[in-house]
Amino acid sequence: MTVFDPTEHPHRRLNPLTQEWVIVSAQRLKRPWLGKVEAPARVDLPKHDPKCYLCPGNSRSNGTDNPDYKDTYVFPNDFPVLLSAPPAPEENDSRLFTAEGLDGVCRVACFSGRHDLTLAEMEPAEIEKVIDMWIDQVNDLSQNYKWVQVFENKGAMMGCSNPHPHCQIWGQNNLPTQALREDASQMAYMAKNNSQLLLDYAHQESEKGERTVFENEDWIVVVPYWAGWPYELLLLPKRHIGHLNQISAGEKSNLAKIMSQMLICYDNLFETSFPYSGGFHGMPFTGEDQSHWQLHAHFYPPLLRSATVKKFMVGYEMLGEIQRDLTAEQAAAKLRSLPTVHYLKA
Numbered sequence: 001m002t003v004f005d006p007t008e009h010p011h012r013r014l015n016p017l018t019q020e021w022v023i024v025s026a027q028r029l030k031r032p033w034l035g036k037v038e039a040p041a042r043v044d045l046p047k048h049d050p051k052c053y054l055c056p057g058n059s060r061s062n063g064t065d066n067p068d069y070k071d072t073y074v075f076p077n078d079f080p081v082l083l084s085a086p087p088a089p090e091e092n093d094s095r096l097f098t099a100e101g102l103d104g105v106c107r108v109a110c111f112s113g114r115h116d117l118t119l120a121e122m123e124p125a126e127i128e129k130v131i132d133m134w135i136d137q138v139n140d141l142s143q144n145y146k147w148v149q150v151f152e153n154k155g156a157m158m159g160c161s162n163p164h165p166h167c168q169i170w171g172q173n174n175l176p177t178q179a180l181r182e183d184a185s186q187m188a189y190m191a192k193n194n195s196q197l198l199l200d201y202a203h204q205e206s207e208k209g210e211r212t213v214f215e216n217e218d219w220i221v222v223v224p225y226w227a228g229w230p231y232e233l234l235l236l237p238k239r240h241i242g243h244l245n246q247i248s249a250g251e252k253s254n255l256a257k258i259m260s261q262m263l264i265c266y267d268n269l270f271e272t273s274f275p276y277s278g279g280f281h282g283m284p285f286t287g288e289d290q291s292h293w294q295l296h297a298h299f300y301p302p303l304l305r306s307a308t309v310k311k312f313m314v315g316y317e318m319l320g321e322i323q324r325d326l327t328a329e330q331a332a333a334k335l336r337s338l339p340t341v342h343y344l345k346a
């Protein structure tokens with residue numbers, strides 16, 4: 001009888017956070033990283049773009065002038081998805097036409113006054129200033145909203161409208177779908193095991209090592225066992241932390257370092273400014289016990305084989321479930337093998 005080999009034999013893995021299954025069928029791509037790597041046309045961005053609505057001193061589309069900021073700058077999104085306490089739909093008993101009100105706020109946050117400086121090219125000390133800004137935002141928004149979402153949509157491939165390094169921060173009075181799923185899974189795990197799902201997971205991944213990409217005293221970055229996107233990463237603290245505003249000074253410094261390492265490695269993979277959607281999930285601010293929640297960050301990059309060949313989540317993924325061609329272990333090994341100096345600085 002042939003022994004199971006994850007790189008040869010199609011199988012499914014369960015995402016314990018979302019309870020979704022992922023098909024792993026690595027036999028489809030034998031050593032995909034040997035494939036041709038096409039370098040995309042290099043875009044040399046200016047340090048300041050007079051037409052950019054995020055650059056210091058420029059006017060936004062609603063006529064507001066940005067201050068002459070150097071590091072971070074946060075402003076209310078001029079075209080927000082969420083509004084502060086708009087009229088809510090009427091409640092009804094129908095199971096088929098369910099709606100609820102939505103109260104929230106959307107902010108845009110620039111990482112730097114420099115138009116061309118992505119997180120991957122920043123020094124850890126500069127990334128620390130970005131983390132400080134995120135912490136301030138979590139402290140502020142958690143006073144009025146249950147869910148605070150820090151997220152970055154990077155690269156035109158991800159639908160990002162502007163290369164100026166920035167993220168978005170939303171506060172919302174109800175938990176979005178992904179948060180609800182993670183809440184239920186983490187709560188059920190805690191009830192059964194009396195420990196945090198993602199803390200146990202971080203410790204077990206740290207012991208195994210085969211999916212670890214970077215690790216330091218306080219944090220670990222892995223290609224999660226159940227990754228759907230080819231080079232998906234999960235960033236986890238190694239002690240119990242509810243949200244970004246609970247990290248110590250030392251943890252902040254190590255977070256900046258590990259984020260720098262992982263983002264450099266992302267850029268080096270295909271020698272391009274690596275596109276992704278990424279962001280932090282932390283405990284909801286409901287006033288109730290949230291000890292089952294563990295802070296973490298997801299990074300979902302679309303690229304598969306080169307700077308231009310992306311994975312499409314279509315077909316079977318939309319109708320059945322997510323399928324991936326290289327195993328999480330293969331992706332982690334590939335990421336670990338990359339140079340640690342950013343390719344533009346090498």
Ligand code: H2U
Pocket residue numbers: 053059060061062076077078079080108153159160161162166167168
């Ligand atoms: P992306 O990160 O997805 O590109 O979004 C940038 C946000 O910036 C987007 O949500 C906002 C858009 O509404 N924006 C402003 O708030 N002011 C502007 O002048 C242009 C864009």
Ligand code: ZN
Pocket residue numbers: 017182281296298
């Ligand atoms: Zn999450």
